[in-house]
Amino acid sequence: MTTHLDPELWSLIRVALHVGFFLAAAYLLRSMLDARWTTELRHLPRPKWSARVPIVLLTLLFTGILVYQATWQLIGTSRPQFIAFMQLHDRRELNPAHRIQRGRILDHRGEVLAYSEEILGQVYRLYPDGPAFAHVVGYSHPWFGAAGMESVANVRLNGGAPNGFGDWGKLGRQLVTQDKRPRGQDLTLTLDAELQRMAFGLLEGQRGAIVILRPDDGAIRTLVSTPSYDPNRISSALFQDSGPGAALLNRATQGLYPPGSTFKILLAALALEQGFSGALECPADGFTTSARYRKIRDHEYYAAKERGSAWAGHGRLDLATAFARSSNVFFAQLGVHYGHHAFDVMTERMQLNRRIILHETPYGSWSMRTGEIPRLDASDRYGLAQMAIGQGAALVTPAHMALIAGAVGNRGLAVRPRLIETDEPAPLGYFMSTSVAERLSAMLRQVVVSGTGRGIETHRLAIAGKTGTAENPHGAAHSWFVGFAPADRPQLAVAVLVEHGGYGSTTAAPMARDLLLRSLDLGLIE
Numbered sequence: 001m002t003t004h005l006d007p008e009l010w011s012l013i014r015v016a017l018h019v020g021f022f023l024a025a026a027y028l029l030r031s032m033l034d035a036r037w038t039t040e041l042r043h044l045p046r047p048k049w050s051a052r053v054p055i056v057l058l059t060l061l062f063t064g065i066l067v068y069q070a071t072w073q074l075i076g077t078s079r080p081q082f083i084a085f086m087q088l089h090d091r092r093e094l095n096p097a098h099r100i101q102r103g104r105i106l107d108h109r110g111e112v113l114a115y116s117e118e119i120l121g122q123v124y125r126l127y128p129d130g131p132a133f134a135h136v137v138g139y140s141h142p143w144f145g146a147a148g149m150e151s152v153a154n155v156r157l158n159g160g161a162p163n164g165f166g167d168w169g170k171l172g173r174q175l176v177t178q179d180k181r182p183r184g185q186d187l188t189l190t191l192d193a194e195l196q197r198m199a200f201g202l203l204e205g206q207r208g209a210i211v212i213l214r215p216d217d218g219a220i221r222t223l224v225s226t227p228s229y230d231p232n233r234i235s236s237a238l239f240q241d242s243g244p245g246a247a248l249l250n251r252a253t254q255g256l257y258p259p260g261s262t263f264k265i266l267l268a269a270l271a272l273e274q275g276f277s278g279a280l281e282c283p284a285d286g287f288t289t290s291a292r293y294r295k296i297r298d299h300e301y302y303a304a305k306e307r308g309s310a311w312a313g314h315g316r317l318d319l320a321t322a323f324a325r326s327s328n329v330f331f332a333q334l335g336v337h338y339g340h341h342a343f344d345v346m347t348e349r350m351q352l353n354r355r356i357i358l359h360e361t362p363y364g365s366w367s368m369r370t371g372e373i374p375r376l377d378a379s380d381r382y383g384l385a386q387m388a389i390g391q392g393a394a395l396v397t398p399a400h401m402a403l404i405a406g407a408v409g410n411r412g413l414a415v416r417p418r419l420i421e422t423d424e425p426a427p428l429g430y431f432m433s434t435s436v437a438e439r440l441s442a443m444l445r446q447v448v449v450s451g452t453g454r455g456i457e458t459h460r461l462a463i464a465g466k467t468g469t470a471e472n473p474h475g476a477a478h479s480w481f482v483g484f485a486p487a488d489r490p491q492l493a494v495a496v497l498v499e500h501g502g503y504g505s506t507t508a509a510p511m512a513r514d515l516l517l518r519s520l521d522l523g524l525i526e
Contacts, residue, residue, distance in 0.1 A: 102157040103184035105137050105149060107193040108219075108421055113137050114150070114231075116184075125150075129193070131228035132200040135250045136191060136419060139231035144239075147248075149187065149419065152364040159184035188421040190219035198518055199224040202511045207245060207499035209252035209398040212515060215406035215484060215493050217425040218415040221524060222515070223399070225251040244474075253358075253368035256395040257497060260470030260504065261326045261452075262480045263390030265404060267334055268323050268443060270346040272436040274338060276319055282329040284313030289336060289381040296332045296385060298325075299469075323443045324451030326467065328389045335388025336381050343384060347373045350404060350431045351414070352396070359420055366419065370403075371396035391471060402495035404431060405465070405482045408444065409490030412437035445487040452505050453481070456513035461520055462487040463513060465494075467504035476500040479507035485516045491525045492516060 101123055105114040113133050116123050125140045127133065138148015146154055199210040203226040212222035229238055229247040238248060249255060286295035304311035314327055322330035335343060347353070352371040359366045372395045376383045386392025399417065407414035407430075414428040432440070444464035447453045452467045465483020472478055479501030484490040494512045501507035519525045 100158055101183045102140065103159065103186040105153075105157070106186060106188045107191045107196075108188065108221075109193070110188070111193040113189070113191070113193065114140075125231075127231045129197065130230045130232060132197050132224070133191070133193075134228045134231050135225040135252065136189065136223050137231065139234055141234045144234050144236075149189065149366070152359055152361060152366045153187050153420070154364065155361065156187055157184045189419050190221065190421050191223070191419070192221045192519075192522065192524060194522055195222045195515065195519060195524065196224060199511075199515055200226065200228070202514070203498070206501065207251070208501065209255060209497050210495070210511070210515070211252050211399045211402040212492055212494045212519070213402055213406055213417055215410035215490050216415065218406075218418045219421075219425075220417050220419050221492065221519070223252050223419070225249070225253075225255070251398065251497070251499075253397060253399045255397060255497075256369065256372055257398070257478055257499075258392075258394060258470040258472055259371075259390040259396045259401060260468030260478065260480050261328075261390055262401055262466050262468035262482045262504075263388075263394060263396070264323060264326065264331050265408065265440065265444070265466055265482070266346060266350060267331050267388050268319060269408075269432045269436055269440055270338060270342060271319055271334055272439055273346075273432065274342065276334075279316040279318045280322070280330050280333050282314040282317050282322070282327050282333075284311045287329045287332050287385070289385055293382045296328050296389065298328050320443050320446065323466075324446050326447075326452045331389050332385040336385050340376060340378050340384055343388070344375060349429075350407075351428060352400070356400075356403075356416065356428070358417055359423060368399045368417065369397050370400040390468060398495045398497045401480075401482045401497075402493050403428075405484050405495060406490075406493035407431040408437050408440050409464075409484035409493055410437075441487065441490075444483060448483070448487075453483075453509050455505055456509045458513065458517065461485050461516055461525070463516060464490075465509070465512065467509050469503050469505075472500075476502055480504045481508035481512045483512060485519075485525060492519055 101116040101118065102125065104112050104116075106112055112128060114125065114127050114137050116125055118124075127137065127139070134148070136148055138146060138150040140146045140150040140154075140157075145151070150157065195212065199212070199222045203210060203224060206226060208226055210222055210224045211220065213220045227245055227247045241247065282298070284297075284301055286297035286301065288295045298314065300311050300314075314322075314325065314329070317325070317327055317330050352373045354370050355367045356370060357365055357367045372393075373387065374393050376387075376393070383392055387394040403414055403417060411434045412430045412432045414431045416426040416428050418425065441464055444466060445462065447466055448457050448463050453463075453465055456463060456465075463483055463485045464487040465481055468478075468480030468482070470478040470480060477500070479498040480496065481504050482493075482495045484493040494516060496508040496512045496515075498507050498511070516525070
């Protein structure tokens with residue numbers, strides 16, 4: 001509640017609450033004293049405990065509260081919890097915790113993304129790039145609290161990171177005596193500022209997300225979500241927007257979207273693990289599990305229909321060819337063929353329906369959603385066919401699709417994404433076997449060489465990936481691309497989502513290519 005109220009209004013409310021509390025306490029004491037004098041009449045025996053016990057208990061209660069308050073405020077400056085509490089919940093300008101010059105937040109090259117500056121006796125938190133880094137760096141504000149890394153790494157940025165009790169004692173003395181401006185410790189992120197700015201520029205004016213990470217150690221080089229907000233100008237209006245265009249929503253780590261054809265990466269991995277080596281008939285008229293349901297058809301069918309012509313269909317397709325052509329008819333049949341149990345085991349192995357902790361301290365954590373893949377009834381074969389092509393009830397986050405692409409490029413091993421440079425890489429587990437990952441990598445490369453992603457093929461860099469065009473009931477299709485580069489020795493994995501962006505091959509894929517080429521120029525790919 002205090003986050004959304006006007007500071008002046010909250011000050012008045014707080015004073016009123018304090019006055020009300022002391023008036024109530026005074027009334028209670030007065031009532032007890034009146035009761036005592038009433039009972040102490042001369043012609044009646046004097047009661048020993050009727051009024052005395054409540055008065056003693058109330059006195060002890062008030063004494064305990066005062067002692068605790070004194071301990072909390074006088075000794076509390078040596079506690080990380082106290083400093084954080086004072087910053088986040090005491091919005092008075094005279095609050096000494098607001099005078100801390102918090103540590104800087106830097107990218108992996110040392111470029112400053114957030115810093116504190118004293119202006120006319122007050123310390124302000126400044127963000128040079130404004131909205132471009134807002135969903136990672138977050139904000140620290142005396143009235144509205146903190147978000148993002150400003151919140152999760154609050155203790156370290158304040159200067160008390162856990163080098164020892166002496167650090168906090170020194171900080172506390174500086175706050176109380178004000179003889180020296182207290183300073184916090186810097187925080188270095190894994191982000192690359194140049195690449196982050198470029199990704200933000202590519203998405204600006206659209207709703208979407210871009211995630212780029214290193215498959216081998218999980219370091220996130222880019223994490224962009226649009227629309228964004230300016231952390232230099234936080235107001236209550238920002239928290240009142242809960243619509244589809246809400247700027248506070250981190251679409252990269254929290255936004256759930258139908259994955260479209262990018263989900264065929266998971267189905268291809270399932271088929272390879274199961275030893276699939278045959279071919280399936282893919283007629284132009286499509287596939288359905290029952291005459292009651294609309295047929296699932298390929299893109300070429302609708303394209304021919306718009307031209308007023310007929311399409312002959314793909315005919316019999318093997319897995320690699322169906323993957324390169326992104327045949328819905330093939331993968332819908334494939335999902336139904338292997339059934340619900342195998343599908344559920346595959347999604348569980350790839351850690352869908354979970355949250356993954358990216359960074360955690362005793363004072364906060366940063367996590368990402370992976371997706372929502374419901375367990376269907378065994379009789380719902382059509383629902384399974386829909387999810388097998390990334391439609392229906394299947395939902396994923398862009399961050400998790402980048403993680404899956406990274407696992408393919410890292411020979412099947414998924415490494416926990418991380419945003420803080422000093423965090424140690426930590427494996428999450430094998431999303432697929434090494435042999436399957438190697439075969440799938442070759443298939444992803446073929447998508448760009450001769451399949452739906454051939455429009456982004458470039459002689460400068462061998463890109464492997466999968467396009468996706470995800471239908472949704474709220475407008476034009478979402479545009480997807482996930483992949484990695486270089487194809488033979490992956491160093492960066494990427495996921496691009498553009499809401500209502502149309503075909504993945506024409507919107508998301510070129511963005512991914514341009515970012516990967518820029519990574520090559522920046523030395524992020526060698």
